[in-house]
Amino acid sequence: MKLWIKPTVFVLCLVPSAWLVFALLTDRLGANPIEALTRETGEWTLRLLLLTLCMTPLRKAAGWGWPIRLRRMLGLFAFFYVCIHLSTYLWLDQFFDWGEIGRDILKRPFITVGMLAFVLLVPLAVTSTNAMMRRLGRNWTRLHRLAYVVPALGVLHFWWLVKADVREPLVYALLFVLLMLLRWKPVTLRFGRGLRSDRVSDRGQISNLSP
Amino acid sequence: MPLIRTTSDIQPSEITPESVYRERRRFMQAGLALSGAALLGGMSSAQASTVTLKGLTRSPLSTDEAQTEYKDVTGYNNFYEFGTGKEDPAANAHTLRTSPWSVTIEGECAKPGTYTLEDILKPHAFEERIYRLRCVEGWSMVIPWIGFPLADLIKRFEPTGNARFVEFETLHDPEQMSGQRWPVLQWPYVEGLRMDEAMHPLTLMAVGLYGAALPKQNGAPIRLVVPWKYGFKSIKSIVKIRFVEQQPVSAWMRATPEEYGFYSNVNPEVAHPRWSQSTERRIGDFLKRKTLMFNGYADQVASLYTGMDLRKNY
Ligand code: HEM
Numbered sequence: 001m002k003l004w005i006k007p008t009v010f011v012l013c014l015v016p017s018a019w020l021v022f023a024l025l026t027d028r029l030g031a032n033p034i035e036a037l038t039r040e041t042g043e044w045t046l047r048l049l050l051l052t053l054c055m056t057p058l059r060k061a062a063g064w065g066w067p068i069r070l071r072r073m074l075g076l077f078a079f080f081y082v083c084i085h086l087s088t089y090l091w092l093d094q095f096f097d098w099g100e101i102g103r104d105i106l107k108r109p110f111i112t113v114g115m116l117a118f119v120l121l122v123p124l125a126v127t128s129t130n131a132m133m134r135r136l137g138r139n140w141t142r143l144h145r146l147a148y149v150v151p152a153l154g155v156l157h158f159w160w161l162v163k164a165d166v167r168e169p170l171v172y173a174l175l176f177v178l179l180m181l182l183r184w185k186p187v188t189l190r191f192g193r194g195l196r197s198d199r200v201s202d203r204g205q206i207s208n209l210s211p
Numbered sequence: 212m213p214l215i216r217t218t219s220d221i222q223p224s225e226i227t228p229e230s231v232y233r234e235r236r237r238f239m240q241a242g243l244a245l246s247g248a249a250l251l252g253g254m255s256s257a258q259a260s261t262v263t264l265k266g267l268t269r270s271p272l273s274t275d276e277a278q279t280e281y282k283d284v285t286g287y288n289n290f291y292e293f294g295t296g297k298e299d300p301a302a303n304a305h306t307l308r309t310s311p312w313s314v315t316i317e318g319e320c321a322k323p324g325t326y327t328l329e330d331i332l333k334p335h336a337f338e339e340r341i342y343r344l345r346c347v348e349g350w351s352m353v354i355p356w357i358g359f360p361l362a363d364l365i366k367r368f369e370p371t372g373n374a375r376f377v378e379f380e381t382l383h384d385p386e387q388m389s390g391q392r393w394p395v396l397q398w399p400y401v402e403g404l405r406m407d408e409a410m411h412p413l414t415l416m417a418v419g420l421y422g423a424a425l426p427k428q429n430g431a432p433i434r435l436v437v438p439w440k441y442g443f444k445s446i447k448s449i450v451k452i453r454f455v456e457q458q459p460v461s462a463w464m465r466a467t468p469e470e471y472g473f474y475s476n477v478n479p480e481v482a483h484p485r486w487s488q489s490t491e492r493r494i495g496d497f498l499k500r501k502t503l504m505f506n507g508y509a510d511q512v513a514s515l516y517t518g519m520d521l522r523k524n525y
Contacts, residue, residue, distance in 0.1 A: 030286070030287060030297065030298065031282075031283035031286060031287030031297070031494045031495075032287060032297070032350055032492065032494060034492065035350070035492075093499075095498065095499065100487065100489070100490075103487070104486075104487065107482070108485050108486055108487075109485065110485055160485065161485065163295075163348075163467075164291070164295070164395050164396060164466055164467070165291075165295040165393075165395045167393070
């Protein structure tokens with residue numbers, strides 16, 4: 001992997017959170033800053049989860065090795081954002097009113113699903129180290145299939161919380177479906193081969209043109 | 212509001228007047244040239260600004276709670292006709308043409324017809340009413356409206372004995388209302404009140420806020436304000452008022468009947484199917500507060516609903 005890629009992505013992933021802290025402290029989040037904070041961190045969690053799912057298709061399609069090495073970092077950043085998201089809810093939204101929080105989790109389907117997504121993300125974050133990977137062996141791969149379940153729950157969570165306008169969650173749902181399709185054998189075979197042979201023929205053309 | 216400022220540090224009442232004053236001046240300079248004429252019929256905009264500011268009496272039905280800042284009242288709105296984001300209406304509502312404007316009166320009444328806004332407004336004296344507004348989403352504001360009782364308007368058109376409900380409609384024109392180009396709701400927006408709710412002294416036809424004409428994103432040129440019901444009942448930019456016998460089906464009832472009923476009274480005990488209604492965040496406050504029955508207007512309106520199961524009639 002090119003040396004600069006990983007640090008660059010690391011910094012890029014921090015930008016939204018830095019902006020949010022700055023905006024919060026300087027009154028730039030509008031009339032309802034706590035709602036804005038919840039929404040922004042929720043969306044960034046979902047974006048990062050989907051971005052994580054882009055890495056494998058990207059590697060297969062382009063033949064690059066580096067996307068796979070970003071996967072863990074992107075996943076951990078998704079976890080980072082969901083932690084802020086959840087804390088905002090627990091603290092700034094409910095002020096640790098555990099009775100109310102419990103009722104919310106049991107009775108509000110969108111919260112139930114969000115909470116489930118968070119709970120499933122915790123073991124993924126905990127077992128993301130190399131040592132854990134080695135220790136768990138084949139079970140690690142099995143466990144980390146949850147990386148497909150969590151974004152699906154995230155999309156559902158978003159879908160269920162909007163009042164009428166489902167356009168935004170729909171976009172995320174379609175992206176998720178697309179990313180899953182790219183993992184479907186018939187598609188991978190064609191997509192992967194197609195792109196790679198394009199690259200080869202590109203190179204061929206370029207070398208034909210060059211003197 | 213910066214997070215680090217807490218309610219106990221700075222009372223909203225300490226900071227509101229100054230900023231309100233500034234905002235109000237800015238608003239009048241920028242906005243009244245456009246809206247003053249529409250607000251007060253034939254009056255020139257210069258006259259309008261002094262009249263609306265000085266000639267207003269404050270209704271005793273007003274609350275003396277700290278008012279929500281002008282920038283929030285006009286910058287954080289639900290008005291799906293201009294987009295579903297809270298900042299969308301302020302950004303997109305400039306395409307609305309509020310003058311000329313007319314309102315059609317229909318149905319069970321002696322004087323149906325299409326009236327110009329000037330005709331609608333002429334006989335009424337405006338007053339300032341400072342009301343709490345509670346959104347179904349769990350936030351609230353305190354807004355100094357300008358308007359007149361809906362009851363006074365209704366009486367002029369002499370509804371018949373069959374008029375048991377009043378139905379209202381918002382303008383439907385996707386050219387002017389960009390949000391209507393997408394069927395988020397079934398357009399036009401429709402709302403309704405039972406006749407006794409419509410005739411209640413708290414029910415207001417609003418034409419302004421903060422001492423000047425209604426900004427477009429707040430439902431110019433004329434809107435309803437029913438302070439004991441969730442905000443979406445207070446329909447904006449009204450073009451039609453119909454007296455009917457059957458209970459109207461509102462836009463939100465049509466969209467999700469299991470979540471929105473006809474009455475939609477503020478009620479901390481009846482949760483929205485997807486979230487609790489027991490607390491609310493007053494815009495500008497850090498801590499949430501308890502939501503009050505009928506949004507704190509129970510003394511005045513609870514009697515309208517005696518004997519009704521408010522869980523069923525949500
Ligand atoms: C992986 C887990 C999660 C993901 C991907 C996620 C994602 C999202 C997204 C995309 C939104 C909507 C943002 C918008 O409206 O623009 C949202 C809103 C929200 N989420 Fe989550 N979320 C997750 C977990 C949770 C958890 C655990 C809770 C609390 C128990 C929670 C509570 C909320 C709340 C209260 C809202 C705001 C609703 C509103 O403003 O109307 N979420 N989340």
